[in-house]
Amino acid sequence: MSSPATSSDREKVVSKLPGWLRQNLKIRAAQHGIEIQAAVEQGIRDWCSLASATATVDTAGADSFSTFLPPGQWEEFRQVVTDRGISLIQGLAQSVQLWLDANPAPDVARPEVTRRIIVCNQKGGVGKTAITAGLGEALAEDPNALHAVRVAKALAKALRASDAHPDDAPTNDPLDIENLPGLGLRVLLVDFDPQCHLTNQLGATPLPMNGDSLTNHMAGDPKGDLRDLIVSIGDTPFGGRLHLLPACNDAFLLDVRLSAVRAREAALERALAPLEADYDVILVDCPPSLGLSMDAAAYYGRRRDGERPGQSGALIVVQAEDSSADAYELLTTQIDDLRGDLQVDIDYLGIVVNLYDSRRGFIATSSLQGWVDIKDPRVVGLIGDLKEQKEAVRMKQPLLSYAPKSQQAIGMRALAREIA
Template sequence: MSSPATSSDREKVVSKLPGWLRQNLKIRAAQHGIEIQAAVEQGINAWCSLASTTATVDTAGADSFSTFLPPGQWDEFRQVVADRRVSLIQGLAQAVQLWLDSNPAPDVERPEATRRIVVCNQKGGVGKTAITAGLGEALAEDPNTLHSVRVAKALAKALRASDDQSGSEPASDPLDIESLPGLGLRVLLVDFDPQCHLTNQLGGAPLPMDGDSLTNHMAGSPKGEIRDLIIPVDDDTFGGRLHLLPACNDAFLLDVRLSAVRAREAALERALAPLEADYDVILVDCPPSLGLSMDAAAYYGRRRDGENPGQSGALIVVQAEDSSADAYELLTNQIDDLRSDLQVDIDYLGIVVNLYDSRRGFIATSSLQGWVDIKDPRVVGLIGDLKEQKEAVRMKQPLLSYAPKSQQAIGMRALAREIA
């Protein structure tokens, strides 16, 4: 049942637990940010302190379970189990269940005010839509399920050694992947692009030209309530936490219609204001444009009174190639001009280098280094150019539903935690 003390001055113990109880223990320990061995230690101490045994736990199908406990605790526990005339497996199951009951799942940490993230770049084809969708999916994942996440040190390692990689995705040591609970936030994805890519990729239908649309609400001529336009995204995976405001082709006329609107830079904010109370995060997938619509999007992401820096703002998606750098400069110039003209604070939430493939050689690796060297804003995500994203688009499914264990999905979760 036990082996010599480990280097951490604990002894390995081996018993049995039913699979469902092991899984609950694993998830709850991760939710509270403690190691499983610490949770079992606390549960055994609490169970031994009780005056009697607790309710019987169904241990059918129990199989091997091992952990590390302080020296002597397991022997003391075995004695209490014998005194109470229950099996060792039953005693351990009761101890673990007692810890679970005493440490309920924590509430999801919600922002005090709705965060507004504007995903942008003047250049088309960099994958803004894929990043918008993947980030929103990662923010909305089930908080009672564990998901594979690349931790920050893996991103830093990949950036430092980008020119040494030989594959299409930065190499990752298994130790750099953690199993963490989903963030469980309520997320609204706004398709602000007249090309309707986000809507189509997630299996939605663009809004009809003769009906209501975000453009109508921004132009001051709505045909109904904006919340009536919203559709859910894959409820089975995201539990009703992820929604989409579909696009309409009438957004091609948005700049023309905005030219006649008073305080046009605030048009998107006025349109989306009725929805903010229902969501923790609103992500806006911007068109590749430097027109009035981009002004409205950037203004929507400005820092509001009482809002902390870095809560809302612009997330810039680029590729590791030269034309992205030119477009980046145009975009940042526009945002800086808006800051100056309107006297507002628009924070940069970071740069995401998307569709990265080091096999493209010096252009890719040197361009990546160029993004890393910017420092302000810093690179907060590195997403490889792999097949799963393209397959998910073809299947009209969210990436994190279609390929939840893919390297791209792992990277999206890392991005969500970098900017959370």
């Protein structure tokens, strides 16, 4: 453990603690946003004030553990341990367990209104599907485990450095990485693209053409309950919190079928509304289209009555090259027109620059700077063009379970927190 900034008025102490207890302490302190040393200090203080020792803790396999405590506390603690006739290791273990019992894991912060995030761009090939999957995985990760996250200041540094020093973005500096608890949200990924990329990448099976589908529900011709089509993704790393509504090739006909539907802009909302109570976040992987289906997706992401700005809306995925800029203009024009025509608020949640590689030279670095200069919406994610995402797709596994410590996984977690 590194010395805190106030180490000059604290003393380093070394003892032993069982690995499982040390890990629980590390996770719980992170969940409460405090230093481990502060938790140990409080635990020792409370334990020493008790009339007697607490229940015995199994300290088998205890290993070296060090922390910083106020001057004199360790000596006082050693005296109490001696008076109670137990070992120093047992006393420390009881103190830590006492703090854990007094500070249970906090409940997951759930939104009052189910968040609806529309991942979109008119241009294909920018990686909308990868961002949808990675963001959903990051939102659903275990809240009782620690995961490597690139902190917000690191993203800002990478974006500043990208212009003058292209090789610095995205950053790989370990000092810019924090281990934080997962967000633990219940997430539904909706594959809204007839090409079924999200469905295939996550190892699920596209829905058959002669069965039920999201298209049928949007067109007013359901053949069953939409819940029956949902599949769970990666139960072990995501604890059953990550689900997928697979796509069907019949979505190629969606615009034609929607043309005969009344209030067609609300078709996606009518289909998904019955599912919203089961989820904290619904992410929609949109097709590279500016048709009626995109109108329905954008409308679904509009800000609802009582919903805070920036909770739901459009997350735009681009690349650092010129054609993405052209597609961006087309998409934002469509969304802005929909805003005006229907008098609704559709928030932009930000821009994600995906598949970035500064080695592509001036085109990449200058394009990245162009995205940064937009300011509104701002760049909320910078994801490198690295091999782990391609490997995860080939293996049909979620990126954050296939390569949880990769720079892309770290960036996905940063993105999840940027738009939280």
